[in-house]
Amino acid sequence: MKTRRLIRHGLKGMGRHRLRTFFMMLGTFVGVLALNLVVAIGQGTRDAVLGNIERMFAGNSILLSAGGGGMMGGPRVEGPTTTLIMDDLEEILRTVPGVTVYDPMVMAPSREVVYQGNSSTVRVLGHSENHERVWDRGVSRGSFFGEAEVRSSARVALVGETLVREVFEGADPIGLQLRVGTVPFEVIGVLDSMGVDPHGWDRDNEVIIPVTTMMRRVMNIDYVQSAKILVAQGDDLEGAVQAIEGLLRERHALATDEPDDFSMITPVQVREMVGSMNRIFTLFLPLLAGVSLFIGGIVVANLMLMGVNERRSEIGLRKAVGARARDIWIQFLLESSLVTVAGGILALMVGAVLLSIIAMGLEIPSVMPWQAATLGLGAAVAVGLVAGVFPARRASALDPVTTLRE
Amino acid sequence: MIELKQVNKTYRKDAEEVRALADVSLKVEAGEFLAVVGPSGSGKSTLMNVLGLLDRPDSGSYQLDEGEVDAFTPDELARLRNEKIGFVFQTFHLLPKTTALENVELPLIYSSRPDISGLGARALEQVGLKDRAKHLPSELSGGQQQRVAIARALVNDPELILADEPTGNLDTRAGLEVLAIFQELNRQGKTVVLITHDAAVAAMANRVVEIVDGRIVSDAPVAEPKDAARELAGWTGNGGQA
Numbered sequence: 002m003k004t005r006r007l008i009r010h011g012l013k014g015m016g017r018h019r020l021r022t023f024f025m026m027l028g029t030f031v032g033v034l035a036l037n038l039v040v041a042i043g044q045g046t047r048d049a050v051l052g053n054i055e056r057m058f059a060g061n062s063i064l065l066s067a068g069g070g071g072m073m074g075g076p077r078v079e080g081p082t083t084t085l086i087m088d089d090l091e092e093i094l095r096t097v098p099g100v101t102v103y104d105p106m107v108m109a110p111s112r113e114v115v116y117q118g119n120s121s122t123v124r125v126l127g128h129s130e131n132h133e134r135v136w137d138r139g140v141s142r143g144s145f146f147g148e149a150e151v152r153s154s155a156r157v158a159l160v161g162e163t164l165v166r167e168v169f170e171g172a173d174p175i176g177l178q179l180r181v182g183t184v185p186f187e188v189i190g191v192l193d194s195m196g197v198d199p200h201g202w203d204r205d206n207e208v209i210i211p212v213t214t215m216m217r218r219v220m221n222i223d224y225v226q227s228a229k230i231l232v233a234q235g236d237d238l239e240g241a242v243q244a245i246e247g248l249l250r251e252r253h254a255l256a257t258d259e260p261d262d263f264s265m266i267t268p269v270q271v272r273e274m275v276g277s278m279n280r281i282f283t284l285f286l287p288l289l290a291g292v293s294l295f296i297g298g299i300v301v302a303n304l305m306l307m308g309v310n311e312r313r314s315e316i317g318l319r320k321a322v323g324a325r326a327r328d329i330w331i332q333f334l335l336e337s338s339l340v341t342v343a344g345g346i347l348a349l350m351v352g353a354v355l356l357s358i359i360a361m362g363l364e365i366p367s368v369m370p371w372q373a374a375t376l377g378l379g380a381a382v383a384v385g386l387v388a389g390v391f392p393a394r395r396a397s398a399l400d401p402v403t404t405l406r407e
Numbered sequence: 408m409i410e411l412k413q414v415n416k417t418y419r420k421d422a423e424e425v426r427a428l429a430d431v432s433l434k435v436e437a438g439e440f441l442a443v444v445g446p447s448g449s450g451k452s453t454l455m456n457v458l459g460l461l462d463r464p465d466s467g468s469y470q471l472d473e474g475e476v477d478a479f480t481p482d483e484l485a486r487l488r489n490e491k492i493g494f495v496f497q498t499f500h501l502l503p504k505t506t507a508l509e510n511v512e513l514p515l516i517y518s519s520r521p522d523i524s525g526l527g528a529r530a531l532e533q534v535g536l537k538d539r540a541k542h543l544p545s546e547l548s549g550g551q552q553q554r555v556a557i558a559r560a561l562v563n564d565p566e567l568i569l570a571d572e573p574t575g576n577l578d579t580r581a582g583l584e585v586l587a588i589f590q591e592l593n594r595q596g597k598t599v600v601l602i603t604h605d606a607a608v609a610a611m612a613n614r615v616v617e618i619v620d621g622r623i624v625s626d627a628p629v630a631e632p633k634d635a636a637r638e639l640a641g642w643t644g645n646g647g648q649a
Contacts, residue, residue: 006516006523017504318500321461322514322559323489325482402456405496 007328011335021308022340025301029344029384030351032297033377036290037352040373042359047282049196054275061099061238062135062268065245066227069261083224084253084262087212090228092252097244099236104128104135105225107215114208115180119168123161124207125181127215127225135229143175143190146211154213158186161205162194181208184218238267298384305337305392309399316396317404330397337389338382345381349374409435409458409567409598414467416453416621427453428464429621435600437566440593440632442612443602450621451602452571458600459492459569460484472566489517493560497572499552501544501559507531508540511558518563530558534588550581557588568592570601574608580642586611587635611635 015022067085090103107127114123130148133139146157158179165174174188186208195204216222232241242265249263309316316329324332352373416428427450435441445451456462457469460476469476471487479487488494493514501510512527531537534554544552553573560568570589574582590611593599601612609615610633617625 003517003519010516013509314500315502318502319513319517320485321459321488321494323485323517323563325485325517327482328485328517401461405461405500406452 004331007331008335011332011339014332015336015339018308021304025304025337025340026344026347028297028300028304029341029381030297030348032290032294032384033345033348033381034352034355035293036287036380037348037373037377038355038359039286039290040376041352041356043282043286044373045360047279050278051275054271061232061234061236063230063232063238063242063245064227064266065230066264066266067224067262069264082226082262083222085226085228085249086224089249089252090225090230093230093245093248096248097241099232099238099241100245101231101233102131102135103228103230104131105212105228107212107220107222107225109215109220112182112208112219114164114168116168116174116177119170121164121168121206123164124202125215125219126207126209127212127219128209129212132209135231138193138195140190141193142173143188145190151211151213154217155211156184156186156214156218157189157211159190159192159209160188161192161203161207163203163206164208165191179208181210182219186210238269242267294380294384298388301337301341301384302388302392305333305389306395308336309333309392309396312396313399313404316399317401320399320401321405326397329399330393333393333396334386334389337392338385341381341385341388342378345378345384348381349377352377408437408470408472409433410468410470411457411464412468412470414457414464414469416450416457416462416464418453426621428457431467431618431621431623433616433623433626435598437598438593438596440590440599440611440613441601442609442615443600443618444604444606444609444615445618446604449618451604451618453621454618455569455571455600455602458567459494460488485517486519489514490563491565491567493557493563493565493568495553495556495560495568495570495573497575499544499549499556499576501552501555503544505543506540507536507542507544507547507555507558510544510555511562513559514563520563526562527558530562531555533561534558548581549577550584553577553581553585554588557585561592565597567598567600570599572603573601574603574605580639582608583635583639583642587639590632590635 065085068082087105090105094100094103105128109125111122112125113120114125128136130146130151133145139145140159143159145159146155149155150157158181160169160174160179165171168179169177174191177188179186179188192205192207192209198204210219212225216225230241230245232238245265246261250261253262255262319329319332320326411431411433414428414431415426418425418427429450431450431454433454443451443454453462457464460471460479463477471491476484501507502513508527508531511530512523515523515526528537528540531540534557536551536554536558539547539551539555544555547555553576557568557573560570568589573585573589577585586608589599589601593613599612601608603609610629612629613632614626614628616623
């Protein structure tokens with residue numbers, strides 16, 4: 002009975018300090034929104050990224066790149082990147098135990114493609130006929146090129162869905178002529194759709210052509226940039242890596258004091274990378290959002306303290322007419338938590354709208370997970386309580402004798 | 408019934424010790440209208456805070472209705488303030504942006520009474536402000552604001568009304584109106600303790616206690632208390648306004 006009176010009275014009181022209530026709400030709103038978005042987007046992105054990585058490094062594989070130094074997060078490539086050639090790869094397949102298949106890659110990040118006056122800038126990749134098996138990406142329509150096309154440097158191309166949409170205007174492109182730079186190609190297949198990869202590439206805005214054609218007719222080079230090498234399940238991956246290193250050093254005639262002019266990543270390293278990425282998503286980003294929530298909490302606490310100071314004589318009066326210290330405490334805690342919960346709910350609603358917009362734009366699966374919603378609301382309540390406790394305690398400890406005289 | 412025995416209260420103000428109450432003994436019977444007079448700093452307000460259970464004496468005994476106040480917990484004191492005492496202050500202490508009725512109902516929020524409906528309106532009616540229930544304090548005159556404050560003091564039907572310079576911020580006419588209300592409440596049986604430095608105000612009480620430097624220097628009944636309502640009727644209103 003009495004508590005209900007207190008709550009009703011507290012609700013009415015909030016309307017009397019509209020400006021302060023508004024800013025307290027804003028403080029929580031920003032914090033909860035940030036937390037909410039970060040957790041939801043982080044989760045969506047992580048799922049997408051991990052999915053892609055799983056696909057890239059399924060099984061026992063080694064990613065071999067031209068150029069020494071680190072890759073993906075390490076220092077940038079050092080030394081010549083023109084020394085890795087097809088014969089190296091062929092020799093690896095022939096001599097290194099366990100190696101079952103490889104797929105070379107030569108990439109041109111942006112090339113103009115033209116079809117009947119429609120042009121677009123796309124990424125062009127040269128691969129071998131093994132690409133489908135090694136990278137687990139085939140065609141949804143038409144067919145992949147085979148060994149014969151690779152051997153003969155045939156001018157055949159596989160195109161991504163974005164190209165089909167934008168350059169061929171939705172028409173079935175199979176059998177049509179596509180010009181890459183100045184070289185005409187016949188489209189023989191449409192690539193499986195992959196969406197946007199972790200680096201922000203639209204994997205559907207790609208053209209894949211035989212690697213030999215890429216080297217001779219498009220790039221005019223005699224080396225490859227990288228290759229993915231599969232090692233039979235159960236075979237010694239580290240041993241294979243060492244054997245490849247020895248073989249390449251010998252073939253490239255590197256002196257003992259010279260660094261490698263190539264680099265390799267294995268699933269072991271990738272797993273470590275994924276681990277640290279996971280830490281970013283599950284620890285660092287929420288921590289960042291937590292900081293904004295913390296600042297929101299400080300804003301709320303400060304405004305509450307200001308409120309307590311402004312209302313000293315009100316508090317004294319309430320005590321004089323019979324409020325116990327606990328009643329004052331409850332009143333202020335109620336005010337702070339109601340305001341922050343309201344701010345939190347508002348943030349969740351705005352967050353849900355923003356997330357669906359972002360999800361549409363980035364093509365990541367980021368519908369608001371219930372964890373993010375619960376976390377957001379819980380955080381709002383926590384901010385309200387934590388930020389309210391100190392001011393409320395201060396309010397309840399005020400001495401009516403002095404406050405009434407002011 | 409109120410009885411103070413040998414009550415002492417000392418404040419430390421900066422490095423200086425101020426003896427606000429020195430061996431004060433005072434007995435107030437139910438139904439009395441007592442005025443406490445004295446110069447500022449004499450200890451009047453401290454006396455009111457002690458009587459009103461807002462402050463505890465350093466030593467001595469305070470019996471309120473046969474109970475020794477010193478034995479009560481802070482929560483019990485809050486309940487006693489809520490049920491037995493109504494405060495009226497010089498500066499009214501109304502909540503701004505809060506209607507007259509809601510101000511009057513404030514003590515009821517902290518009351519354990521099961522049914523509080525209608526009590527606020529009745530108290531406002533007692534002070535003649537029934538038609539001002541929805542007004543904010545800023546829309547009321549000083550006299551009306553103080554009458555709202557008196558209604559707040561009355562709303563829980565306390566036995567004792569403690570008023571600290573209730574007419575200090577009012578003009579003569581509004582002051583007389585407020586005093587007339589106190590006299591009427593006293594006639595209805597409420598004990599009224601009124602603190603003032605104004606001899607004309609003290610003349611409305613049945614008994615005047617004078618306090619100087621924390622000590623009671625005189626305590627005498629008033630032979631013929633002035634009637635505020637009659638004064639008000641005969642008052643011509645030179646320069647004053649309600």
